Amino acid sequence: MRIKEVADKLGITPRAIRFYEQRGLVAPDKEAHNRYRDYADEDVWRLQTVIALREIGMPVEDVRxxxxxxxxxxxxxxxxxxxxxxxxMYAQWVELKRMIxxxxxxxxxxxGARAPDREMIYALADGSRRLREARRNWYDRWNYDRQAPIHDSLVYGEHPDYPIYDRYEEALGLAFDWVQAAPGERGLDVGCGTGNLAGMFLSAGVRMSGIDQxxxxxxxxxDKSPRLETKLGNFLAIPHADGTFDFAAxxxxxxxxxxEQQLLALEEMRRVLKPRGRICIVDAMVPEEADGEWEAARRLRGTGSERHYARVSDMLRWFDENGYVTKHRRIGAMVHIVLAVPIR
DNA sequence: TTTCTCACA
DNA sequence: TGTGAGAA
Incomplete structure (x- = not known):
């Protein structure tokens, strides 16, 4: 098949096809006498794949x-x-919604024919910048794989360098109890890691989805829980439609x-929740008044990646201002649990 | 028609 | 990430 024929069939220009060839995406045979490209069915299939992947915004190098x-x-x-x-795409969608x-x-x-608020103009400009950034360099910025190989030994084992995992199982158990999920409900585990929390809900007959970066x-x-639906996703752009879940943990x-991203993440969680959906957060947090015990534990922290412990008071205030009633308890030196339920 | 190259946004 | 023009 000659290039024009293929181009017409696929609805792109011959020029683009040669461009893809130049970037190593296809390599058709060439007719010996005139060097014309001769596309086999296999090549056409490849080009179709290229077009589909390009369509969803994948850069040519990544398509390759x-x-x-x-x-x-x-x-x-x-x-x-x-x-x-x-x-x-979800990240872009969320950003677009914000701009709309x-x-x-x-x-x-x-x-009143007044000039538009400067704040809003900035918000728009900022939004479109983030939109562009989501496209650019998406591969590197979404690579969060480093922790995975050691995750479970870290959270379940004894690691003095990681005091936040001191009472890991107890903390998860409490989250499970507090959420009081009913069988048949839909739940979301944000940052599910290897699925330890989601697994508990799954065993209780809850339909769980997990997202992780x-x-x-x-x-x-x-591997651990085949019944868990998983999606790769950013906490600030949860890859689910609005109003999907009964609770998010x-x-x-x-x-x-x-x-400030933590507040955006809370908003994101609320977006994917049904109107009465509840939120449960378990993590190391800074207590109302950072005490000696907490400071000591904090100093012990490992050399790992950056950590930004939320202030319990900030989080409770956010929930309060956004129409939730909250329940809070401190577990161990650093870890806290917060459950937030919307006021009807 | 097709190929290739150079320049362009 | 492609496109347009021009020569062969």
């Missing part, structure tokens, strides 16, 4: 890598690429988010 994985028959990797891409919201408020506030964690998840994940 994905095709290599497919050639090696590695379905696992292809799945990862698709999940990664889906996560990016901002423009809506700008229009509403511009009734690390595909390696999710792979372990799927998160354990030992919140401190990975920087200060």
């Amino acid at each position: 890598r994905a095709l290599d994985e497919i050639d090696r028959g590695d379905g696992e990797h292809l799945r990862y690429y698709l999940e990664l891409q889906q996560a990016v 919201d901002t423009t809506e408020r700008m229009i509403a506030s511009a009734d 690390s595909r390696e964690m999710l792979r372990r998840c799927r 998160t354990s030992f994940a919140f401190h990975h988010l920087a200060g």
Whole structure:
């Protein structure tokens, strides 16, 4: 098949096809006498795949890598690429929604022909910047796999360097008790890691979904609890539709988010919850008045990645201001649990 | 028609 | 990430 024929069939220009060839995505045979490209069915199939992946915004270089994985028959990797891409699309979607919201408020506030609020203009500009960033370099910024190999030995074992996991099982158990999930409910575990908390709910007959930023964690998840639906996703852009879940729980994940991001994450959790949906957060937090015991534990912390412990008071205030009643308890030196239920 | 290269946004 | 133009 000649290039024009293929181009017409696929609805792209011959020029683009040659471009993809130049970037190593296809390599058709060439007719010996005139050097014309001759596309086999296999090549057309590849191009179709390229177009589909490009369509969802995957950069050409990543399409090339994905095709290599497919050639090696590695379905696992292809799945990862698709999940990664889906996560990016959700991130863009959430950002777009935010911008739509901002423009809506700008229009509403511009009734008196006043100049639009500067704050809103900045919010818009900021939004479009994040939108572009979500596209750029999506591979590197979504690579959270480092912790996965040691995760379970860390949380269940004795590790003086990680005092926040001192009473890990007790903390998870309490979260399970407090949420009081009924069989048949839908629950979300944000930052599910290897699925330890989600697993408890699953055993109780709850339909659980887990999201995590690390595909390696999710792979372990799927091995441990095949019934857990998992998605790769950012806490600030949860890859689920609005109003999906009866409750959202998160354990030992919140401190990975920087200060103001934690509030955005709470908003995100609320977005994917049904109207009466409850939220449960288990993590190390700074107590109302940071006491000696807490400071001592904090100093012990390992050399691992950055941590941003939320202030209990800030979190409780956010819930209060957003129409929740809360229940709070301190577990051990650093770890706290907060349950928030919407006021009807 | 097709190929290739250079320049362009 | 492609596209347009021009020569062969």
